[in-house]
Amino acid sequence: MANIVILGAGYGGMAAAVELEKSGLPFTLVNKHDYHYFTTLLHEPAGGRNEFEQYYVNLHDVLRRESSLVQKGMVKELRPKENKVVTEQGELSYDYLVVALGNAPEFFGIPGMKEHALLLRSLETAQQIHDHVERAFASYHQDQDESKLRILVGGAGLTGVELCGELAEWLPELAGQYGVPFSKIELINIEAAPTILPMLSDELREAAESALRKKGVKLLTGVAITKVNRDQVELKTGEVIDAKTIIWTGGVRANPLIAEAGLQTDPRGRAMVNEYLQSVDFSNVFVIGDSASFTGEDGRPLPPTGQAAAQMGDHAAQNLTHILQGRPLEPFRFVNMGTLASIGHEFGVGSVKGLNAVGVPASLMKEASKVKYLWSLGGLRMVSLKRGQLKRKGS
Ligand SMILES: Cc1cc2nc3c(=O)[nH]c(=O)nc-3n(C[C@H](O)[C@H](O)[C@H](O)COP(=O)(O)OP(=O)(O)OC[C@H]3O[C@@H](n4cnc5c(N)ncnc54)[C@H](O)[C@@H]3O)c2cc1C
Structure with missing residues (x-):
C-alpha cells in the first residue's frame, strides 16, 4: 500500500483527507494542532461574535477510520529529493505527499x-x-x-x-x-x-x-x-x-517551507504546479491551496481562497487515487462558486453563481455556506455537533 502523507489540516488538507478516507486509502495527516479551524470565519470570534469553540473541529471527529493517522506537530522541513519531511517528532518518509501548509503574512516591507x-x-x-x-x-x-x-x-x-x-x-x-x-x-x-x-x-x-x-x-x-x-x-x-x-490583514504569501525546499515558486513563494496539481519539480508531490501557484483560466494564478483550497484538496486526492489505480490523471478546473462578505451579523454582500445578494439574503447565504461546509466534513453528524453549539457569547 502506498505511503501517503498530507501536510496541513486547513481547507485544502482536510478536503484531501476526507476524499482519501472515502476512497479507503490510508494516509498520515500532519498538522500543527489536533483540530481544524474555520479560517474564513475567524473574524466572527475575533470580533466578539459567538464562543471560540464553534470555530474548530477535532481532527478525530472528522477522520474516523483506523487507517487515517493524525500526527500533531510542526513540519520543519520538506526534503522532496529524499521523499521525506522533517517534523518535530523526526523524519517521515512518503511515496506521495500532499502539501497544504497554507500561507504566511505578507508585510510588503512596511517597517514595523x-x-x-x-x-x-x-x-x-x-x-x-x-x-x-x-x-x-x-x-x-x-x-x-x-x-x-x-x-x-x-x-x-x-x-x-x-x-x-x-x-x-x-x-x-x-x-x-x-x-x-x-x-x-x-x-x-x-x-x-x-x-x-x-x-x-x-x-x-x-x-x-x-x-x-x-x-x-x-x-x-x-x-x-x-x-x-x-x-x-x-x-x-x-x-x-x-x-x-x-x-x-493586507496580504499573504506562501508558507516559507515551500521555497526553502527548493521547489520552483512564483513571486509570492507559491509552488508552481501543473494542471494536475503536481509540483512541476516532483510528480509525487501535490501542492494545493494557498501554497500552490495554479494558473487559472484568465492566465493568472488563482487567488488564495478557501474554496480554491478545498476544491484542490478534493482533486489532488482523486488524482492520487487515479495514480494508484493506474488510471490517467484529470486536469484541475476551478469552479468559482462566488464570494460572500459578511458585514456584521445581519448584513452581507456577495455574488453566488452569478447572482448578486445584498443585506440579509447575503447573510443567510453565508450561514448556508457554513452548514454546507460542515456537511462536507461529516454530514449531518458534523452539522449537529457544531451547530448544536450555536449560542451567543454570554447566553
Ligand atoms: C478572516 C478571514 C476570512 C476569509 N474569508 C474567506 C472567504 O470568505 N472565502 C474564501 O474563499 N477564503 C477566505 N479566506 C481565505 C482562506 O481562509 C484561505 O485561502 C484558506 O484558509 C487557505 O486554505 P489552505 O488549506 O491553503 O491553508 P490553511 O487553511 O491556512 O491551512 C493550513 C494549515 O497548515 C497548518 N500549518 C501551517 N504551517 C504548519 C507547519 N509548519 N507544520 C504543521 N502544520 C502547519 C496550519 O495550522 C493550518 O491548519 C479568509 C481568510 C481569513 C483569515
Missing part, C-alpha cells in the same frame, strides 16, 4: 508592521485580537488614554472588511460593558488600493462601503501605511495615527 501589528490567521491570533481589544476598553478608565478606543485595521480585502463589520457591532457592546464614552470609539480601515473588496462588482462594493460607514467605520482607501511604530501608524499622506490596536 511585523513587530507591532496583530494578525488574524488562526484560532490563537483571533483570540489575541479579541482579548487585546477587550483589555484596551477595560483599562480605559485607568488613564483615559483615547488611543485605547482607536482600532486600526490595515487592508480592506475580505479579511479586513469582515473583521471591521464584526468589530463595529461589538465595540458599542464593550463600551456599555466598561462604561467608556461611545463617542470616542474610532474604527479605521486603511487600504492602499483605490477600493475595498477588489474581487466584487462596483455595485456590491458600494453597498459594502455604505454598510461599513453606517456602522461607523472610517474608510481610508488609496492611502498606504508607510511605517508602524508601537501603538502608532504613519501614512503616506504624512498623517500619524495613534492606536493601541493595530491589525494587519
Whole structure:
C-alpha cells in the first residue's frame, strides 16, 4: 500500500483527507494542532461574535477510520529529493505527499508592521485580537488614554472588511460593558488600493462601503501605511495615527517551507504546479491551496481562497487515487462558486453563481455556506455537533 502523507489540516488538507478516507486509502495527516479551524470565519470570534469553540473541529471527529493517522506537530522541513519531511517528532518518509501548509503574512516591507501589528490567521491570533481589544476598553478608565478606543485595521480585502463589520457591532457592546464614552470609539480601515473588496462588482462594493460607514467605520482607501511604530501608524499622506490596536490583514504569501525546499515558486513563494496539481519539480508531490501557484483560466494564478483550497484538496486526492489505480490523471478546473462578505451579523454582500445578494439574503447565504461546509466534513453528524453549539457569547 502506498505511503501517503498530507501536510496541513486547513481547507485544502482536510478536503484531501476526507476524499482519501472515502476512497479507503490510508494516509498520515500532519498538522500543527489536533483540530481544524474555520479560517474564513475567524473574524466572527475575533470580533466578539459567538464562543471560540464553534470555530474548530477535532481532527478525530472528522477522520474516523483506523487507517487515517493524525500526527500533531510542526513540519520543519520538506526534503522532496529524499521523499521525506522533517517534523518535530523526526523524519517521515512518503511515496506521495500532499502539501497544504497554507500561507504566511505578507508585510510588503512596511517597517514595523511585523513587530507591532496583530494578525488574524488562526484560532490563537483571533483570540489575541479579541482579548487585546477587550483589555484596551477595560483599562480605559485607568488613564483615559483615547488611543485605547482607536482600532486600526490595515487592508480592506475580505479579511479586513469582515473583521471591521464584526468589530463595529461589538465595540458599542464593550463600551456599555466598561462604561467608556461611545463617542470616542474610532474604527479605521486603511487600504492602499483605490477600493475595498477588489474581487466584487462596483455595485456590491458600494453597498459594502455604505454598510461599513453606517456602522461607523472610517474608510481610508488609496492611502498606504508607510511605517508602524508601537501603538502608532504613519501614512503616506504624512498623517500619524495613534492606536493601541493595530491589525494587519493586507496580504499573504506562501508558507516559507515551500521555497526553502527548493521547489520552483512564483513571486509570492507559491509552488508552481501543473494542471494536475503536481509540483512541476516532483510528480509525487501535490501542492494545493494557498501554497500552490495554479494558473487559472484568465492566465493568472488563482487567488488564495478557501474554496480554491478545498476544491484542490478534493482533486489532488482523486488524482492520487487515479495514480494508484493506474488510471490517467484529470486536469484541475476551478469552479468559482462566488464570494460572500459578511458585514456584521445581519448584513452581507456577495455574488453566488452569478447572482448578486445584498443585506440579509447575503447573510443567510453565508450561514448556508457554513452548514454546507460542515456537511462536507461529516454530514449531518458534523452539522449537529457544531451547530448544536450555536449560542451567543454570554447566553
Ligand atoms: C478572516 C478571514 C476570512 C476569509 N474569508 C474567506 C472567504 O470568505 N472565502 C474564501 O474563499 N477564503 C477566505 N479566506 C481565505 C482562506 O481562509 C484561505 O485561502 C484558506 O484558509 C487557505 O486554505 P489552505 O488549506 O491553503 O491553508 P490553511 O487553511 O491556512 O491551512 C493550513 C494549515 O497548515 C497548518 N500549518 C501551517 N504551517 C504548519 C507547519 N509548519 N507544520 C504543521 N502544520 C502547519 C496550519 O495550522 C493550518 O491548519 C479568509 C481568510 C481569513 C483569515
